Amino acid sequence: MTSTRADGAVAVGERVVRRVRSALDPMTTAPPSSARSDPGWLAVTVLPDVDLETLPPPLTDLGDEVEVRVRPAAGGKGTELRARLRDGGSAGPVRRLSGTDREARLRAALREAKQVIEVGEVLRVDPAPHGERPSTPAGLLLEAWTRAAPRGGVR
Amino acid sequence: MKAVTWRGVNEIGVEDVPEPTILNDHDMIVEVGLSATCGSDLHLMGGYIPAMRAGDVLGHEFMGTVAAVGPGVTKHRVGDRVVVVSFTSCGHCWYCRQELYSLCDNGNPNPGITEALWGQSIGGCFGYSHALGGWAGSHAPYIRVPYADQGAFTVPADVSDERALFASDAAPTGWTGAHQAGVGPGDVVAVWGGGGVGQMAARAAMIMGAEQVVVIDRYENRLDQVRTQIGAETLDYEQDDVPAALREITGGRGPDVCIEAVGMEAHSPGPQYLYDQAKQQLRLQTDRPTAVREAIYACRKGGSVFTLGVFAGLVDKFPLGAVMNKALTLRGAQQHGHRYVPEILERMSRGEVRTEHLATHVMSLDDGPAGYRMFKEKEDGCVRAVFHPHD
Numbered sequence A: 001m002t003s004t005r006a007d008g009a010v011a012v013g014e015r016v017v018r019r020v021r022s023a024l025d026p027m028t029t030a031p032p033s034s035a036r037s038d039p040g041w042l043a044v045t046v047l048p049d050v051d052l053e054t055l056p057p058p059l060t061d062l063g064d065e066v067e068v069r070v071r072p073a074a075g076g077k078g079t080e081l082r083a084r085l086r087d088g089g090s091a092g093p094v095r096r097l098s099g100t101d102r103e104a105r106l107r108a109a110l111r112e113a114k115q116v117i118e119v120g121e122v123l124r125v126d127p128a129p130h131g132e133r134p135s136t137p138a139g140l141l142l143e144a145w146t147r148a149a150p151r152g153g154v155r
Numbered sequence B: 001m002k003a004v005t006w007r008g009v010n011e012i013g014v015e016d017v018p019e020p021t022i023l024n025d026h027d028m029i030v031e032v033g034l035s036a037t038c039g040s041d042l043h044l045m046g047g048y049i050p051a052m053r054a055g056d057v058l059g060h061e062f063m064g065t066v067a068a069v070g071p072g073v074t075k076h077r078v079g080d081r082v083v084v085v086s087f088t089s090c091g092h093c094w095y096c097r098q099e100l101y102s103l104c105d106n107g108n109p110n111p112g113i114t115e116a117l118w119g120q121s122i123g124g125c126f127g128y129s130h131a132l133g134g135w136a137g138s139h140a141p142y143i144r145v146p147y148a149d150q151g152a153f154t155v156p157a158d159v160s161d162e163r164a165l166f167a168s169d170a171a172p173t174g175w176t177g178a179h180q181a182g183v184g185p186g187d188v189v190a191v192w193g194g195g196g197v198g199q200m201a202a203r204a205a206m207i208m209g210a211e212q213v214v215v216i217d218r219y220e221n222r223l224d225q226v227r228t229q230i231g232a233e234t235l236d237y238e239q240d241d242v243p244a245a246l247r248e249i250t251g252g253r254g255p256d257v258c259i260e261a262v263g264m265e266a267h268s269p270g271p272q273y274l275y276d277q278a279k280q281q282l283r284l285q286t287d288r289p290t291a292v293r294e295a296i297y298a299c300r301k302g303g304s305v306f307t308l309g310v311f312a313g314l315v316d317k318f319p320l321g322a323v324m325n326k327a328l329t330l331r332g333a334q335q336h337g338h339r340y341v342p343e344i345l346e347r348m349s350r351g352e353v354r355t356e357h358l359a360t361h362v363m364s365l366d367d368g369p370a371g372y373r374m375f376k377e378k379e380d381g382c383v384r385a386v387f388h389p390h391d
């Protein structure tokens, strides 16, 4: 009996939290808990407040291919910028980490958008001065991984 | 231009590389005055951090003169004498605003590599593998410095090049350890490792009010520097039973704060060394955590243990039981130099922080391979080999 009452209280609490959350997220009517378990979304948190009207080119260049949402991050950590491919689907960890999945371009665009919003420009490293690079298998593998690293990630 | 490069495991070269150019508005080019070897380079040299490509320019601890500035740089002008923090941090993301600069979200253009290793990426570091950004290092006449307004600091006129150099990496790393480990007045602090980083951690702990600071190593010349240049006490781990000696010093309690400044290639006199080394070479563990284990055993109940030494991946035989049951706080960090450099430079100017004794061997870039060999083997009392690129 007690447990039923407790469950009821939790359910009410959850409804309240959902209502508050969806009020904070103007782009969604679905409760965020379902958005979170929906595999298609990639996210970065950016420090200043941003809204959908002022998103920078690395993201807007992807046009209608992607759906973008923003909502305030917990504890004043800024704004959560979330995006997904409209014709969705998320690849396995190996393809994600190696940046060979369909979302790779979106992952890189989110990271670049974050830099434009926070710093004003996208950081470049190449060309960096270096000496002779022999074509060893390990060296070529590292080069390939480095080239993929701006697009690859855990999500 | 000439540069000291990584050619392969335990193979350092000197070769011709292109000069750097400004690629971002917030960049500047620094004409390198002095550039030091660091214990972190030894981990790259030994192949323990695998994301090095033959031809990569080494070096991340440096100072020099501004040679060119990008249109977005406001703090510096051509001709300024500057010291540059080894980490590349944007200054604007949430982590930078929390003054946890080495955790910068934006300073590493290759975030996928460290995300795969650690679940999240951290900031970048000059000359420190493609995992930390692929930035060219400072053992060269010129270096490109991104986010120049954030990472470069003007050196006061009364601070010499040899002193300012170590405000780039060794000193702010020591400050990061002592401060983030929570050193305060009355603390007894033990520091494992008497290299540049351990010495600076000891000095920082003294400045932050520690009542007693003890540095542990086995090289007499380094321990001698600790006593004469830093003003801390010493223990030789080949002669003393370290945990027993620390218990005795502290009336049986153990040190309040234990700072580990040794890293993943720690040495140990016992049979466990062979075990750790064999496992590391077979890649069953990536790092040898000898000093961290000892710090955890020695620390007082409820005390704080800080790993300043660099670790890359997995360690074996980690005394988690001691951490949990003794209610220890265990933390680590790459240096948050941007936060500490202004204070360090001020104290250098007042003579409260002296570092020139760390530069035991100053040489030209042509001597790069010899310098690294001397530093690695601790030949001739080498504490840090320092290169003078315009010799």
Ligand SMILES: NC(=O)c1ccc[n+]([C@@H]2O[C@H](COP(=O)([O-])OP(=O)(O)OC[C@H]3O[C@@H](n4cnc5c(N)ncnc54)[C@H](O)[C@@H]3O)[C@@H](O)[C@H]2O)c1
Residues within 6 Å of the ligand: B038, B039, B040, B041, B042, B043, B169, B170, B173, B192, B193, B194, B195, B196, B197, B198, B216, B217, B218, B219, B222, B237, B261, B262, B263, B264, B265, B266, B267, B268, B290, B291, B307, B308, B309, B310, B333, B334, B335, B383
């Ligand atoms: N966290 C950071 O931002 C940061 C910055 C710079 C360096 N580091 C790391 O700090 C560590 C020290 O750097 P350094 O430049 O002083 O290196 P170093 O090689 O000059 O000094 C390391 C010292 O540790 C001593 N040592 C080895 N095993 C020991 C043991 N079991 N107990 C006590 N001492 C032991 C060695 O004798 C040596 O004197 C390295 O791992 C380096 O990668 C970290």
Ligand SMILES: [Zn+2]
Residues within 6 Å of the ligand: B038, B039, B040, B041, B060, B061, B086, B169, B170
């Ligand atoms: Zn270093």
Ligand SMILES: [Zn+2]
Residues within 6 Å of the ligand: B089, B090, B091, B092, B093, B094, B095, B096, B103, B104, B105, B106, B107
């Ligand atoms: Zn940052």
